[in-house]
Each structure stands twice: as C-alpha cells, then as structure tokens.
Amino acid sequence: MNEVTSGNLLFKYRVLIILLLIIIFFSVFSDNFRTIENLLNILLQISINGIIALGLTLVLLTGEIDISFGAVVALCGAISVGFQIHNTFLGILISLLVGMFIGFINGFLVTKCKINSFIVTFGMMTIIRGVVLMYTGGRPISGVDARYTYIAESTFLKIPTPFWIFFILLIVAYFFLSQTNFGRSMYAIGGNSEVAKLSGINVIGIKLLVFIISGFMAALSGIILSSRLNTGSPAFGESMLLPVIAAVVLGGTSLAGGVGGVFQTFIGVLILGILANGFNLLNVYSYLQTLFMGIILVIVVITDALSSDARARRSIEKRVFK
Amino acid sequence: MQVKNSFTKNSPSKFRKLNINRVIRQQGILIFLIVLVIIISFISSDFITKDNIINLLKQISILSIVICGMTFCLVGGNFDLSVGSIISLSGFIAVSLLSKNMLLGIVAAIIAGAIVGLVNGLIIGKLKANAILVTIGTMSIVQAILLLLSKGSYVQVPYEHPYRIIGTGFVYGIPVPVIICAIIIIISYVLLHHTTTGRRIFAVGTNRVVSKFSGINNTWITVFTFIISGVLAAIAGIILASRVTSATPKAGVGYEFDAIAAAVLGGVSLFGGSGNVLKAVTGALIIGIIANSMLLIGIPFQINLIIKGLIIIGVVGLDNYFRGRQI
Numbered sequence: 001m002n003e004v005t006s007g008n009l010l011f012k013y014r015v016l017i018i019l020l021l022i023i024i025f026f027s028v029f030s031d032n033f034r035t036i037e038n039l040l041n042i043l044l045q046i047s048i049n050g051i052i053a054l055g056l057t058l059v060l061l062t063g064e065i066d067i068s069f070g071a072v073v074a075l076c077g078a079i080s081v082g083f084q085i086h087n088t089f090l091g092i093l094i095s096l097l098v099g100m101f102i103g104f105i106n107g108f109l110v111t112k113c114k115i116n117s118f119i120v121t122f123g124m125m126t127i128i129r130g131v132v133l134m135y136t137g138g139r140p141i142s143g144v145d146a147r148y149t150y151i152a153e154s155t156f157l158k159i160p161t162p163f164w165i166f167f168i169l170l171i172v173a174y175f176f177l178s179q180t181n182f183g184r185s186m187y188a189i190g191g192n193s194e195v196a197k198l199s200g201i202n203v204i205g206i207k208l209l210v211f212i213i214s215g216f217m218a219a220l221s222g223i224i225l226s227s228r229l230n231t232g233s234p235a236f237g238e239s240m241l242l243p244v245i246a247a248v249v250l251g252g253t254s255l256a257g258g259v260g261g262v263f264q265t266f267i268g269v270l271i272l273g274i275l276a277n278g279f280n281l282l283n284v285y286s287y288l289q290t291l292f293m294g295i296i297l298v299i300v301v302i303t304d305a306l307s308s309d310a311r312a313r314r315s316i317e318k319r320v321f322k
Numbered sequence: 323m324q325v326k327n328s329f330t331k332n333s334p335s336k337f338r339k340l341n342i343n344r345v346i347r348q349q350g351i352l353i354f355l356i357v358l359v360i361i362i363s364f365i366s367s368d369f370i371t372k373d374n375i376i377n378l379l380k381q382i383s384i385l386s387i388v389i390c391g392m393t394f395c396l397v398g399g400n401f402d403l404s405v406g407s408i409i410s411l412s413g414f415i416a417v418s419l420l421s422k423n424m425l426l427g428i429v430a431a432i433i434a435g436a437i438v439g440l441v442n443g444l445i446i447g448k449l450k451a452n453a454i455l456v457t458i459g460t461m462s463i464v465q466a467i468l469l470l471l472s473k474g475s476y477v478q479v480p481y482e483h484p485y486r487i488i489g490t491g492f493v494y495g496i497p498v499p500v501i502i503c504a505i506i507i508i509i510s511y512v513l514l515h516h517t518t519t520g521r522r523i524f525a526v527g528t529n530r531v532v533s534k535f536s537g538i539n540n541t542w543i544t545v546f547t548f549i550i551s552g553v554l555a556a557i558a559g560i561i562l563a564s565r566v567t568s569a570t571p572k573a574g575v576g577y578e579f580d581a582i583a584a585a586v587l588g589g590v591s592l593f594g595g596s597g598n599v600l601k602a603v604t605g606a607l608i609i610g611i612i613a614n615s616m617l618l619i620g621i622p623f624q625i626n627l628i629i630k631g632l633i634i635i636g637v638v639g640l641d642n643y644f645r646g647r648q649i
Binding site: 109115116118119123125128130134242287288290291297298302305306 | 450625
C-alpha cells in the first residue's frame with residue numbers, strides 16, 4: 001500500500017498543486033500580484049481568518065464543530081475597543097478571557113451535557129449576537145487609544161505582526177498536534193471517541209481544551225480585526241462563517257473528525273486568501289468573485305472526491321481480488 | 323426513527339407497562355412545546371387568540387417548508403446549505419417573470435430550484451463529494467448569478483396582482499401559505515415515512531455501504547433528496563417574495579442555518595439515518611413561538627436573540643437528559 005506512484009503523489013499534494021496553479025495564474029495575468037508589497041498584504045489579509053481556522057481545525061479534529069466564532073470575533077473586538085477608555089491592555093486581556101470563557105461554556109455543554117456541538121455553538125452564536133448588540137447599542141464603536149492600531153499596523157522584519165502571530169500559533173499548533181500526547185489523543189478522539197475513551201484518553205478534558213482554544217483564537221482574531229480601524233462593529237464576523245469552514249475543509253480536514261492538520265488548513269487559507277486578493281487586483285466585480293470562488297470550490301471538491309474515490313476503489317480491488 | 327421502530331415492534335420491551343419516563347423520552351419535544359405554550363399564554367393574554375395563532379402559523383410556514391426539504395437531506399446523511407440562495411433565486415425569478423405570465427414564473431422558479439438540487443445531488447451522490455463544501459460552492463454560484471441577473475436591486479410585485487394571494491391571501495379564514503405548508507408537510511411525511519423510497523433514504527443515511535449491497539441505488543436516492551430540498555426551498559422563496567411583495571437578491575440569507583437548527587431541535591440527526599418530518603416541524607413551531615411571543619411581550623430584539631439561543635440549547639439539553647443519550 002505504501003508504493004509511491006505518480007498518482008499517489010498527485011493525490012497527496014493535490015491542494016498544494018492547486019495553490020501553485022492559482023499563484024502561477026495570477027502572476028501571469030497581474031503585474032501587481034507578484035510584488036513584495038502585495039505578498040505582505042496577502043499575509044496580513046489571511047491572518048485574521050487563518051487564526052480562527054487554526055482553532056476550528058482542532059475542534060474538527062476531535063469530531064466536533066464550532067460555528068460561534070463569527071459572533072465571538074464581534075464581541076471580543078467590541079470589548080477590547082470599548083475598554084480603551086479604562087485601560088487598553090486590560091481590555092485586550094478581558095476580551096481574550098471572554099473568548100476563552102465562551103469556549104469553555106461551549107465545551108462544557110458539549111462534553112458534560114452531551115448536547116450536539118452544532119446546536120450548542122449555533123445557540124451560543126445567537127446569544128452572543130444579542131449580547132454584542134446590547135454592548136454596542138447596534139452601532140460601530142470607535143477606540144480612543146491610537147496605540148491600539150499598532151497590533152495590526154506594525155511590522156517585524158517587514159512582515160506584518162498579525163502574520164507573525166498567526167505563524168507562531170501555526171507552529172505551536174503543529175508541534176502540539178504531532179509531538180505531544182495531547183495532539184495524538186485529538187486524532188484518536190476524532191477517529192473513534194468510544195475507543196479513545198476506553199484506551200484511557202481523557203476525552204472530556206481534551207474536548208473542553210479544544211473549545212477553549214477555539215474561543216481564544218476567535219477572540220485574538222477579533223482583536224486584530226478591530227485594531228485595523230480601531231473600531232468594533234456588531235457586524236464583524238458575519239460573513240466569516242463559510243469562508244473559514246471552507247478554508248479548513250479545503251485543506252483536507254474532515255468534518256467527521258480524526259483526519260487533517262494545521263498545515264493543510266494553512267494551505268486552504270492561503271488558497272482562498274490569494275484568490276480574493278488576485279481577483280481584486282484583476283478588478284473582477286465582487287459578484288463575479290463569488291461566482292469564481294464557488295466554481296473553484298466545487299471543482300476542488302470534485303477532483304478531491306474523484307481522486308479519493310479512485311484510490312479507495314483501487315485499495316478495495318486490491319484487497320478483494322488479489 | 324422508522325428503522326428503529328420496526329426493530330422494537332417485535333421486541334418484548336413493547337409489552338412493558340406505559341411509564342411516564344418513556345413518554346417523555348419519546349415525545350420530549352412535544353411536551354416542551356405544550357409547556358412553552360402554557361407558560362406564554364399565562365404571561366401574555368394576546369397569545370392564545372385566533373388572530374395571533376393565524377399570524378404565528380403564517381410566520382413559520384415558510385421556514386417549515388424549507389425544513390421539510392432539509393429533513394430529507396439530513397436523513398439521507400447530507401447537508402444542504404444552498405437553500406438560502408435557492409429561496410432568493412426562486413423569488414426573484416417568479417417576480418421578474420410576473421409581467422409575462424405568473425404561472426410561467428412560478429414553474430420556472432420551481433424548475434430552477436430543482437436544477438440546483440439536481441446539480442448538488444449529482445456532484446454529491448455520483449462523485450461522493452463533501453456535501454457541505456459542494457453546497458457552499460453552489461450557494462456562492464447561485465448568489466453570484468442572482469446578483470448578475472438583478473444587478474443588486476430588487477423587483478416589486480405590482481399592486482393588486484394575483485401573485486400576492488400566494489403569500490397574503492386567505493381561504494376560509496386560513497392563510498394560503500399555511501395551507502400550502504400543510505399540504506407539503508403531509509406529502510413529505512407520507513413520502514419519507516410511508517413509502518419504499520423513504521425507507522431507502524433512511525437506509526442510505528444510516529449506512530451507505532450496507533444500503534449499496536442491499537441493492538439500493540445510493541446515487542439516485544441522494545439526487546432525489548437534494549431535488550426535494552431544492553424544490554421545497556424554491557416554493558418557500560415564491561411564498562416569501564409574495565408575502566413581502568418584492569424579491570431581493572439577499573432574501574433567503576440565513577435560512578439554511580435556521581432550518582438546520584430547527585430540524586435538529588426537532589430531533590433530526592446531523593449524521594443521517596434518523597429523523598421525523600413532523601418532529602422537525604415541531605422544532606420550527608418552537609422557534610416561531612419564541613419569536614412571536616417575544617414580540618407580544620415586548621422584549622427588545624437583542625434580548626430576544628439571547629433567549630432564543632438559550633432555549634435552543636436548553637431544549638436539546640433537556641431532550642438529551644430525558645433520553646439519556648446524545649442525538
């Protein structure tokens with residue numbers, strides 16, 4: 001089964017190949033695309049969705065789902081902007097804690113009360129949207145501390161700080177998943193929760209942790225988003241839900257749990273980010289962008305299904321007929 | 323549910339005496355609905371009035387129609403996230419063709435819904451692609467096509483046009499959308515729970531491999547569930563456009579998650595193979611009653627959202643508690 005054929009290689013690196021094709025396409029057709037400034041711009045643009053996608057990847061790996069992140073982004077962005085009149089750092093800290101607390105509640109309801117995670121996080125999303133509207137009064141709120149924009153605007157070694165944050169979290173998450181017992185346990189839980197439990201893995205604890213991490217990531221992303229204009233808006237995160245889920249699943253993380261990883265998610269986030277950036281540079285109308293995004297998504301899913309289907313058939317044929 | 327019932331029918335447990343726990347376990351959602359109605363009718367005297375009940379049924383009829391279709395998809399083991407965009411599309415097609423021919427517009431709208439469903443079903447059923455991603459993809463495509471067609475603006479139903487009857491008319495004091503909704507619920511119920519095709523949908527949703535080896539055409543069943551979901555979403559879109567007397571390219575945004583939430587509230591499994599049309603509609607009724615009663619009691623929108631979220635989590639939590647297992 002481990003033989004290396006060109007077909008297997010193509011299958012293994014299919015998402016990377018798509019990424020390369022997209023990069024080549026835009027490099028050929030847009031002069032502005034292949035500049036260093038634009039590259040840095042892309043890195044800044046993907047960081048916000050990317051950080052959430054990391055958290056979501058971990059949740060999906062354990063076989064659960066978290067769709068409350070859009071609302072958490074709005075709430076935590078608003079809180080950290082709103083607290084600037086008292087203390088900016090305190091505001092950031094509080095909004096991170098709020099994100100983790102929401103994650104904890106989600107995790108508690110999923111693990112202890114055994115409520116379906118889709119329902120829990122859908123309910124939580126609705127609740128938080130209500131809270132955000134109460135907190136902001138339904139209007140965008142502006143910050144008073146100009147230093148706050150530093151989070152998103154500053155650069156380190158010419159690379160935007162948000163991307164550094166995203167990159168460090170990516171490396172940490174990768175290490176966490178591949179090198180620690182915790183990480184392996186996540187795959188085990190996603191693969192088969194019952195077996196994992198019987199093997200002595202603390203299923204409840206790990207799922208709880210994963211939801212807390214997801215809440216933290218959403219809060220962090222909300223802080224970065226609000227820092228770009230020093231504004232917190234109740235509408236933040238409303239259109240984030242589907243792109244983030246699409247990026248994660250595009251990367252190859254299964255919604256059924258147990259399959260995937262954070263680097264795959266990084267590729268998925270890159271593909272969607274570069275598509276959006278490239279289309280903007282080519283002056284494609286936004287509805288045409290949506291159209292192309294949809295078509296590309298469907299094509300990717302189809303090729304993915306075709307290749308995995310063919311692979312599965314081959315392996316079954318091998319087992320049955322040989 | 324159907325599959326499980328046919329197993330328990332012959333088992334001795336059926337002859338055990340009827341105890342209250344079992345009733346709660348099986349009809350938890352219905353009991354919650356009754357309790358909710360009783361509580362709200364105590365708080366607000368306007369709740370149990372003929373006008374309000376008719377109003378309430380009118381409000382939930384559109385969502386209920388979408389839920390019936392969604393139940394088919396969920397039972398078959400798939401999601402359909404494209405229903406929101408189908409609602410916008412069908413409403414837009416129906417209203418823009420009004421100047422030519424009303425019937426033509428309605429038929430074209432339903433066909434459009436069926437085509438989107440067919441494409442979804444073929445890609446998902448034939449190629450075994452991930453349903454969530456495919457339907458997110460078709461959702462964006464449909465939305466983009468709609469924006470291209472409409473150029474971002476809305477179309478209005480002419481004043482006193484017969485098309486308005488679909489959403490705002492009455493027959494013997496009952497609103498037309500409620501009648502359409504009731505007919506669709508009955509047809510869906512019979513189709514899913516009392517026909518061979520319905521049983522096959524359950525089989526495919528429970529275990530694809532087994533259903534395939536039992537001689538069921540998985541692809542056709544999947545295509546069928548998506549066409550149903552598309553057609554019902556299209557009908558919902560036609561009614562919605564008629565009720566608000568205009569069609570906008572964003573009319574259906576958000577319906578997909580409301581529909582899934584209501585269906586799961588009604589005990590439909592997200593992993594396929596289990597669910598009941600009537601219980602799914604009960605889920606819609608609960609969400610509708612919450613929204614309606616909040617308005618009657620005069621609770622502001624923000625708090626309305628918070629309470630809605632709490633009740634959604636609470637109902638499923640209580641249901642789990644009484645059933646003693648996860649859905």
